[in-house]
Amino acid sequence: MAIHKKEEFSQKEQDLAAFAKALSHPARIAILKMLAQKNECICGEIVNVLPLAQSTVSQHLKELKNAGLIDGTIDGPRSCYCINWKAFEKFNAEFSFLFNKLKVQNEKACC
Amino acid sequence: MAIHKKEEFSQKEQDLAAFAKALSHPARIAILKMLAQKNECICGEIVNVLPLAQSTVSQHLKELKNAGLIDGTIDGPRSCYCINWKAFEKFNAEFSFLFNKLKVQNEKACC
């Protein structure tokens, strides 16, 4: 890659891309699905369900946390994660602004 | 990575992840934004706008096309791309199904 060019794009473009990147692995989609379905937060249950080693799951959780998509708190001997719905709303709104709003005028086929 | 584990997840999870991956680079976000804004389809205009080499832009376009997010047709000496709104709708619906629908019951804070 020589030099990373990502910085030359607008902050919004970078933010959206970072959000999408956090969702760009089926394991992380599966984790979010689990967190969305369970009313309570979960922790190592995820390790039992996913076909991945504990350390790998922990890494995916960390990435989701760094991206702000989930919150994690230490609950005694175990860790407890839950979805950060605010972050989802924020990005959902930005995606809508970027694409959905423009869609109406563009509905006609092109090319 | 030794062995790719992606195949062990459900098809829906893989599809959603693939869609997100296509959006996971600011250059591709910028391309989609351009295509959404212009009523007409564009081509090498993108190269002039983005801070990337022509070959790199072409590669990003190819990825977006492979992911099904854009359509491309050859128009004489130049290529013409446009957003595949159907694909966006499809994935938007799946994301909503996965997350938004579950959100209502989960609105209460956790952790």
Added chain:
DNA sequence: TTTTCCTATCGTATATTTGCGATATAGGAT
């Protein structure tokens, strides 16, 4: 025809991601 312009693809270098085992850390149980 030759030249020019536009785009796609190839080859390559480097960066990042993915995955795992091993290890560290920290709380609970004995």
Added chain:
DNA sequence: ATCCTATATCGCAAATATACGATAGGAAAA
């Protein structure tokens, strides 16, 4: 205290992604 259980982090190997220059191909222009 020692042991056990749950989770995070480190270090490494392999796979992918990113970026570019060089090159190929094809249509229009000269």
